[in-house]
Amino acid sequence: MGKIIIDPVTRIEGHLKIEAVTENGVVKETRSTGSLFRGIELILRGRDPRDAQRYVQRICGVCPTSHSMAATLNLDSAFGVDGKIPDNGRLLRNLILGAAHLADHILHFYHLCALDYVDVTKVVKYEGNNSALNSVKAFIQRGELGPFVPRYEGDYRLPDEIDQQAVAHYVQALEIRRKGQEMLSIFGGKMPHNCAIMPGGVTEVPTVDKIASFLWRLNEIRDFIDNVYIPDVLAVAGVYSDYFEIGQGCGNLLSYGSFDLETSETDLTKRQRLLKQGTVSTDLKLGEVDTSKITEAVKHSWYDDSTGGLHPSHGDTRPQPGKEGAYSWLKSPRYGGKVYEVGPLARVAVTYVAGNPTVKTLVDSVLSHFNAPPAALFSVLGRHAARALYTKLVADTMPEWLLQLKPGEPVYVDYEIPDESTGMGLVDAARGALGHWVEIKDQKIANYQCVVPSTWNFSPRDNDGQPGPVEQAITGTKIKDESNPVEIVRIVRSMDPCIACAVHLVTPKGRDLGEFRIC
Amino acid sequence: MATAKTVEIPVIWLQCATCTGCSVSVLNSVSPTIKNVLVDEVIPGRHINLRFHATVMAGAGDAVIEEMESTAQNEKGKYILVVEGAIPTSGTGKEYGSIGEHNEEPVSMIDRVESLGRDALAVIALGTCAAFGGIAAGEPNPSGCIGVGELFRRLNVTTPLVNIPGCAPHPDWFVGMVASVLLAGLPGPEDVDEHGRPKAFYGNLIHENCPRRAYFDEGKFAKAFSEPGCLNELGCKGPVTSADCPTRHWNNGVNWCIGSGSPCIGCVEPGFPDQLAPFYQKLTEEALPNIGSK
Numbered sequence: 055m056g057k058i059i060i061d062p063v064t065r066i067e068g069h070l071k072i073e074a075v076t077e078n079g080v081v082k083e084t085r086s087t088g089s090l091f092r093g094i095e096l097i098l099r100g101r102d103p104r105d106a107q108r109y110v111q112r113i114c115g116v117c118p119t120s121h122s123m124a125a126t127l128n129l130d131s132a133f134g135v136d137g138k139i140p141d142n143g144r145l146l147r148n149l150i151l152g153a154a155h156l157a158d159h160i161l162h163f164y165h166l167c168a169l170d171y172v173d174v175t176k177v178v179k180y181e182g183n184n185s186a187l188n189s190v191k192a193f194i195q196r197g198e199l200g201p202f203v204p205r206y207e208g209d210y211r212l213p214d215e216i217d218q219q220a221v222a223h224y225v226q227a228l229e230i231r232r233k234g235q236e237m238l239s240i241f242g243g244k245m246p247h248n249c250a251i252m253p254g255g256v257t258e259v260p261t262v263d264k265i266a267s268f269l270w271r272l273n274e275i276r277d278f279i280d281n282v283y284i285p286d287v288l289a290v291a292g293v294y295s296d297y298f299e300i301g302q303g304c305g306n307l308l309s310y311g312s313f314d315l316e317t318s319e320t321d322l323t324k325r326q327r328l329l330k331q332g333t334v335s336t337d338l339k340l341g342e343v344d345t346s347k348i349t350e351a352v353k354h355s356w357y358d359d360s361t362g363g364l365h366p367s368h369g370d371t372r373p374q375p376g377k378e379g380a381y382s383w384l385k386s387p388r389y390g391g392k393v394y395e396v397g398p399l400a401r402v403a404v405t406y407v408a409g410n411p412t413v414k415t416l417v418d419s420v421l422s423h424f425n426a427p428p429a430a431l432f433s434v435l436g437r438h439a440a441r442a443l444y445t446k447l448v449a450d451t452m453p454e455w456l457l458q459l460k461p462g463e464p465v466y467v468d469y470e471i472p473d474e475s476t477g478m479g480l481v482d483a484a485r486g487a488l489g490h491w492v493e494i495k496d497q498k499i500a501n502y503q504c505v506v507p508s509t510w511n512f513s514p515r516d517n518d519g520q521p522g523p524v525e526q527a528i529t530g531t532k533i534k535d536e537s538n539p540v541e542i543v544r545i546v547r548s549m550d551p552c553i554a555c556a557v558h559l560v561t562p563k564g565r566d567l568g569e570f571r572i573c
Numbered sequence: 574m575a576t577a578k579t580v581e582i583p584v585i586w587l588q589c590a591t592c593t594g595c596s597v598s599v600l601n602s603v604s605p606t607i608k609n610v611l612v613d614e615v616i617p618g619r620h621i622n623l624r625f626h627a628t629v630m631a632g633a634g635d636a637v638i639e640e641m642e643s644t645a646q647n648e649k650g651k652y653i654l655v656v657e658g659a660i661p662t663s664g665t666g667k668e669y670g671s672i673g674e675h676n677e678e679p680v681s682m683i684d685r686v687e688s689l690g691r692d693a694l695a696v697i698a699l700g701t702c703a704a705f706g707g708i709a710a711g712e713p714n715p716s717g718c719i720g721v722g723e724l725f726r727r728l729n730v731t732t733p734l735v736n737i738p739g740c741a742p743h744p745d746w747f748v749g750m751v752a753s754v755l756l757a758g759l760p761g762p763e764d765v766d767e768h769g770r771p772k773a774f775y776g777n778l779i780h781e782n783c784p785r786r787a788y789f790d791e792g793k794f795a796k797a798f799s800e801p802g803c804l805n806e807l808g809c810k811g812p813v814t815s816a817d818c819p820t821r822h823w824n825n826g827v828n829w830c831i832g833s834g835s836p837c838i839g840c841v842e843p844g845f846p847d848q849l850a851p852f853y854q855k856l857t858e859e860a861l862p863n864i865g866s867k
Contacts, residue, residue, distance in 0.1 A: 059634065059635075059674070059677065060633050060634040061634060061635075061638075061673055061674050061679075062627055062633065062634070062637070062638075062672060062673060063633055063634075064627045064628070064630050064631075064632065064633045064637060065627075065628060065629065065630070065631075065633070066627075066628070067592075067593045067628065068593070069588075069670065069671070069672070089670070089671050089679065090590060090661075090669070090670045090671075091661070091668075091669045091670065091715075091716050092590050092661070092669075092708075092709045092715070092716055092718070093709075093715030093716060094708070094709075096713065096715045097708070097709075097711040097712065097713070097714075097715065100712075101850060101851065102850070102851035102852070102853065102854065104851070104852070104853050105850055105851055105852050105853070108838060108846075108852055109708065109711075109846070111592075112592050112594070112707075112708040112740065113592060114592050114593065114594075115591070115592040115593045115594020115595065115596070115597045115598075115741060116592075116593050116594075116597055118592070118594065161600075165629065166628075169631040174631070186608070189608075189612055189613055190612055193612040193613070193620075196579055196581075196620065198581050198620070198622045200583075200622050200623050200624040200625075200630070200640070201611070201623045201624070201625070201626055201629050201630035201631065202630075202631045203631060203632070204631070204632040204636040204637060204639075204640055205631035205632040205636075206632065206633070225608050225612075228600065228606065228607055228608050229606065231600070232600065232601050232603070232606075232607075232825075235597075235601055235824055236601075236824045236825045236827050238824075239823055239824035239827050239828045239833075240827050240828055241828075241833070242828075242833065243823075243828050243829065243830050243832065243833030243834075243835050244823035244824060244828060244829055244830055244833075245597075245598075245601070245823070245824055246592075246594035246597045246598055246741045247594060247740065247741060247840075249830045249833060249835035249838075250833045250834065250835055252798055252835075254798070255798075255799070256799070257798040257799050257833055257834035257835045258799070258828075258833040258834050258835075259799055259834065267827070356668075373715075375664065375668035375669075376668070464799070465799050466797065466798050466799040468797045468798075543633055554591065554592050554593060
């Protein structure tokens with residue numbers, strides 16, 4: 055028996071620890087631990103509901119835009135304007151959110167994941183005139199290699215030339231993702247933490263110069279996706295093809311869909327979206343989303359056991375650090391009592407089985423490139439491929455939204471804050487299904503709850519002892535070198551953890567806050 | 574270009590109770606780019622040697638914790654510590670936030686900031702959470718979050734500290750501060766305001782330089798979002814917020830909060846969020862400062 059502890063897991067958002075128990079080099083048991091607690095939802099109680107859009111973005115500075123979108127949909131419904139958003143408002147929201155997802159997925163592949171596959175030090179052998187590579191070479195020759203060393207050693211398989219090219223693309227991708235955030239700010243105001251997405255629509259108005267400025271940044275990013283990002287994912291997949299069989303996970307996927315194509319339908323599980331809402335498992339059958347099936351278990355989380363099994367709209371959470379048998383600040387969301395994974399793979403797979411022709415063509419072309427069946431999507435490389443194809447689909451659709459904008463027409467509809475109301479906002483964040491719920495009393499937030507993608511994916515065991523998605527994905531994996539457990543971090547990063555998002559706290563109205571101060 | 578004379582400046586970047594937004598913002602730096610900052614000599618002859626940053630570093634687990642600890646030990650008084658995020662202090666602190674382990678026991682963020690802070694050349698509290706507690710310290714402050722300055726006062730740590738608040742902070746404010754330290758050394762008391770913020774970036778109220786100021790003076794106010802006019806009635810906190818956003822703008826200058834029709838929420842101020850909220854409620858007359866007297 056061996057024990058591998060990775061603390062901290064780096065190149066992710068937030069504070070995550072992974073513990074794996076091995077026997078004869080194979081992982082027998084895995085524990086995923088979220089180790090930071092802030093309690094943003096508790097901080098929201100008693101505040102002006104409109105402020106929620108600003109607070110929830112501070113849950114996560116990597117994916118704030120998705121939180122602003124979920125909060126806004128949530129408040130749209132609570133304020134009764136969910137069916138009345140002007141078309142310009144809908145389109146600008148899509149463009150802001152789309153820009154966020156493009157920048158985020160490019161960051162994820164190059165800056166959070168690539169160093170698991172790409173050996174930066176091979177650039178020391180570079181003999182060409184690419185200025186980025188020559189400056190990296192000079193950096194290596196100076197001999198101080200932080201932040202690229204220390205690292206796990208051993209399994210860097212890319213041929214020198216492809217490896218060096220990938221390092222050049224790592225540098226180029228820094229610029230491209232930055233331009234994605236610039237594009238977002240043209241309509242969103244600033245990044246991180248946009249200010250323009252608001253209940254009722256957006257605050258920014260489209261003008262021809264902004265549309266052109268957005269379009270040409272988008273064109274540059276699309277060129278990068280088609281000619282750099284997707285070819286790089288395919289190149290890595292070709293050399294590390296065993297990762298189509300590693301990290302399968304729980305085999306159940308859940309998507310809330312993303313990018314509203316209309317706003318007249320107020321049921322967000324039925325609204326027309328570019329990426330579709332639904333569930334799909336390894337049998338590739340499409341299921342409808344029923345939000346009443348969502349519950350959160352706490353048996354292995356540092357919360358009072360009496361609060362387990364509740365639907366998020368009625369969530370109750372009492373922190374209990376040090377609770378026997380618990381090992382994470384993350385709760386365990388389950389759908390119909392079963393373990394579900396969320397993320398780009400889920401929304402691409404759901405849209406694929408729903409029969410979207412563009413997605414079908416994209417996915418089938420990748421599968422046939424590797425002569426692989428759809429089941430191969432449930433893997434480390436399947437997640438990376440789905441993320442890249444999703445990025446392309448969104449980027450290729452954004453010009454249509456841009457050209458549908460009508461300068462001079464409304465972007466916003468005003469409203470009164472109701473004395474009492476409830477709301478729900480569902481949207482796929484970059485990392486997967488994101489749900490916000492609100493209860494308003496006396497025009498103030500009485501209760502606010504978020505169930506976020508990384509809580510689904512990195513959750514601990516539930517009351518039935520079922521391990522969470524990443525725990526299942528790691529368990530059973532053969533670790534070639536236990537002092538360099540690169541297989542584990544590759545699996546973890548394929549699910550793109552965002553742990554600041556995943557740890558949260560809700561309490562029912564009226565609870566004495568003193569009870570929560572531990573020690 | 575590489576020379577034997579390059580001076581390496583070790584930097585340890587510690588993420589505490591944070592959303593990582595400060596790091597993401599610094600990635601958006603334009604001139605220099607983040608690649609220039611990390612790989613090139615950001616000031617001729619001087620190279621930022623980023624030894625520890627959990628979001629960008631290649632390694633994971635014990636090896637990176639050892640790298641961080643050995644930097645502190647071997648280069649005492651020579652490294653810059655950047656703290657992003659507030660420090661949770663409820664309980665012993667480690668229940669609510671830890672970084673790495675010793676003998677399978679998590680080490681609290683309090684202990685990390687204290688020990689790395691004591692031995693640093695200087696500490697930069699980056700973002701409003703690290704500077705003043707910020708969002709995580711919003712009422713009822715569930716994890717007892719405080720800023721670095723408050724922690725240092727409690728533990729009697731006397732290492733020089735500069736606050737670069739903002740939620741998120743502008744990348745120019747951070748990169749500009751680092752460049753200034755490399756070129757001219759630590760800022761003197763005359764270079765920072767009463768909240769430890771460099772006057773170069775936080776010296777004027779938003780309201781003083783706001784392009785919508787003429788609307789304010791003429792009494793033309795937006796009544797609903799997306800309308801032209803001063804945003805005062807929609808809750809703008811520009812009159813009580815000190816930062817150069819109106820002239821610097823964000824994200825390579827493409828826009829900024831008020832530019833997009835959205836009121837300033839005062840995210841660089843020590844009282845953020847509680848004293849600046851509700852964000853969309855008009856400031857009272859008493860809160861409006863006497864413009865120009867500052």
